[in-house]
Amino acid sequence: MSNKKVLSALVRNHPGVLQRVSGLFYRRGYNIETISACATENPKFTRMTMVVVTNDELEMSQIIRQLSKIQDIRRIAILDERKAIYSELMMVKFKCQPKHRTEFLNLTFRNHMNVVYIGDSTAIVTVSGSPEDLDAILEKFAAYPIVEQTRTGLSAMEASDRPFVEMDDAEFIN
């Protein structure tokens, strides 16, 4: 992930907040690879994880500073690669003829994947892991053509005892 940085942001759970964030990336021409938003333990807040592609430290600090100006963003930080856990969920529909099914299922088992659907000539599997892990798994399945694939984008958390931010909702309205 050399030219990529993972940003984690805690934002107010308003409609439109994803648009504010993605709009800023769009109009300032920053390169974003994935963005995911989801509920947190506190319904008033949403956690966003963004993978930003840049080699330029200055651009990176501009991105953080510009994002910090969005009123709905309560806290934003670049996750320290050495101290963070990254994961995303991948779902793939592979072409798999019945005669290869056993071999296919063995491969999914060895890679800790869940087989969630088996059709006449396809199978859907899910697996989670770091983006690199998932890319490596796909290579192992080179013999099985991909019919469809979807990934959730990265979710990340700092591997430490303290929370990323105390959720203080004193300022919260709307």
Add this chain to the structure above:
Amino acid sequence: MKLNGSDIICEVLLEQGVDTVFGYPGGAVLNIYDALYKYSDRITHILTAHEQGASHAADGYARSTGKTGVVIATSGPGATNLVTGIATAMMDSIPMVAITGNVGTPALGKDSFQEVDITGITMPITKHNFIVRDVEVLAPILRKAFRIARSGRPGPVLVDVPKDVTAKFAEFVSEQPKDKVAYEADDSSIAKAVRLINNAKCPMIYAGGGVISANASQQLLALAEKADMPVSCSLMGLGGFPSDHRLYCGLIGMHGGYGSAMATDNCDLMLVVGARFSDRVAGDAKAFAKNAKIIQIDIDAAEFDKNVLVDLTIRGGADDVLAKLAKEVDKADHAEWVEQIAKWSDEIHCTQDDGDNATPEAIFAQLNQLMRPEDIVCTDVGQHQMWTAQMYHFQQPRTFVSSGGLGTMGYGLGASIGSQVGNPDKRVVLITGDGSFHMNLNELTTLASYDLPIVVLVMNNRVLGMVRQWQKLFYDRRFSHTDPCRKTDFVKLAEAFGVTGMRITKRDEIEETLKAAFAKNGPVVIDCQISKDINALPMIPPGAGADKIITEMN
């Protein structure tokens, strides 16, 4: 006490110290206008000809008074007509609250009559915006809107209120506005800055709009005088430093003076205050002040290292930081350096004579005689704007009202309305061009309705002068669509609106005409007929440095 949404809006406006709003009624804001009728003894509403005019008026009111401008418009086209005005305020960091009506909440998202997603539309051009779906949160949202508009780096905030919310009732308890959050600059960066300033041999200050918005002119003057640092102002900074001061070296940037440009190239320390190195100032960002250590003071951290890399940043309000610096720096004497800059300034003159005919230079010479230091000059955008910046002698902050960042042609007339309404005791002059004036001259009707004694000087060269100047310089004189062959008679036009019309064609008519216009004490339009071949000079071409300065054309 239980109040409906519209009364709550008026109560919060009063709570926030708002006594003047600009706007235009319509279906979705009927309830709000009904409340304004009731509150008309405490809230003055200025009705414009078009919502765009109202948005520029609120902006001009804010720039000239330092208060937050408020504009009200109806849903759909009323709201979209505010867009240019909001974007103008955003680019120049002007505190403004725009209140728009919308269709009732059950009709939202159904493509109802006069429905538009104005929060979606204005997301990139507001500091923040809200749609209020519940009357219970209306008051807190409006208070927050004012707080966001004023705090830190100011800017416009839009609050969209569906019609049913303006009619529903909620409990209202008045609250006093919270004090501004002060940004305390940290002592260690102040100490570093003081060392750099004390060690500099050829220091200068590049002052921008942040000096005006933080009301820091006195602190700027104190620091400049104590450390004997010459000062250049960006367009947005004009008025932040007295132009007749020995340390003033003029406008900086594309249409700035040779003195400013050479000082920038040769200084060994540049203190940047509330300015953002826009491409109109730092044409060549890599070579800008290349021999200098740069200290940048700004309240917005996102301005640091955005366009030009600097050596030291100080986050804080210009008033606070400059006061601290002025207190800490050594008294210095840079007489030789100041003299050198004055010599550079004198090296280049761009006088453009036209025989007996009136010229911008002759008009500004008279205007400088007749205007008092506290009087206000508004402009539109183009050559006349640059002439104003170059030739008018600004003495005080908040006396120059002009669209800098967005460069909004058609801004000036609305802005002059807001300036005059906010400053009834000051003289307000609008300098405009025939191109800009044609865009929004509908607001002449507002001057007549409220008998606003604004004097409008139309620098009428019958062409779209600034674009034409670029066509001369960079497009081999192919004058594509910059000579519109218009037949407008501005004197008759003014009269048709119920405004006095006058005309200046010859140099010797300038003084008496201006005096007669000011004596009218009512709205006047003066058609100032000038040659289309007078340019905005000097000019440094985009992306170039002081060595490429253009001093004559044609």
